[in-house]
Amino acid sequence: MKVAVLTFPGSNCDYDLYKAVQQVGADPTFVWHRERGLSGYEAVVLPGGFSYGDYLRPGAIARLSPIMEDVIGFARDGGPVLGICNGFQILCEVGLLPGALVRNESIRFSSKDVHLRVERADTLFTTGYVAGQVLRVPIAHGDGNYEADEETLDRLEAEGRVVFRYTDERGAATTEANPNGSHRNIAGIVNEAGNVLGMMPHPERAMEDVLGSTDGIGLFQSLMTSLSGATG
């Protein structure tokens, strides 16, 4: 399974993501943001980092990269697209996901492990989990505060498009467990068709015991399973 790992100037989780994709048996390739064409790939992943130094707004410049036109086409054709951290911000800026990520409520960059509740275990990205399962995964961001108007938030909830929520270790979505002020503790959402996932936490940093958690493996495995099921 060929997976495109996009890289932008300022991406810094690209190698982690590459390794995570490799770890579950897929075949990653770095695709520079100025390249064109995504044919032959079965999934596209957008890494975390600080593309273009977060100038203007996180993701605002990166979404104008040549490759993003192909990402839009790939997503419209139903191809799985995963954006993590800055990747999530770029997907919102380019309009593949609703809402925006703004400055953390604390105004601080926050780098720590958080707990996430899996809200949907039936998306392309989460079949390896069970609904309600609580994961421990790191976050590392200054602009992870999910913002959208009430109508959009209600629609996301009604359509079951909130995939991950910040919770405490027992799975309660409390204010204290919310690391950045996100509306309704939202940590990850999918688009209407369910093939584009954006999330602030870093599953690619929770892939080995030595990293403190292996809870991220399930996400990459899910993607692998969904794709091998779809093609084979």
Place this chain on the structure above:
Amino acid sequence: MKDFRIEVLVRPRPGLLDPQGKAVHHALNSLGWDGVEDVRIGKAIYLDLKAGSEAEARELAEAMCRKLLANPVTEDYEISAVAEAAAAGEVGS
């Protein structure tokens, strides 16, 4: 074509939490300015461009705001000044 300098103000939308503004608000209060009731922090963007007329310059800037300079989910924008280059010294410097 004439040279124009345009000032664009981009601010957090009303109702959107502005943690930066809140921190500065507290700081001002702690310095004794008790009368400060709210602080919102946005940004100013200065554009130098060529256009046939002031109206056209403004139109171009509007399009830039919609397409890139402001995020409609979180920010409002305002073209706060448009000046021909000869008078541009009065805008943003």
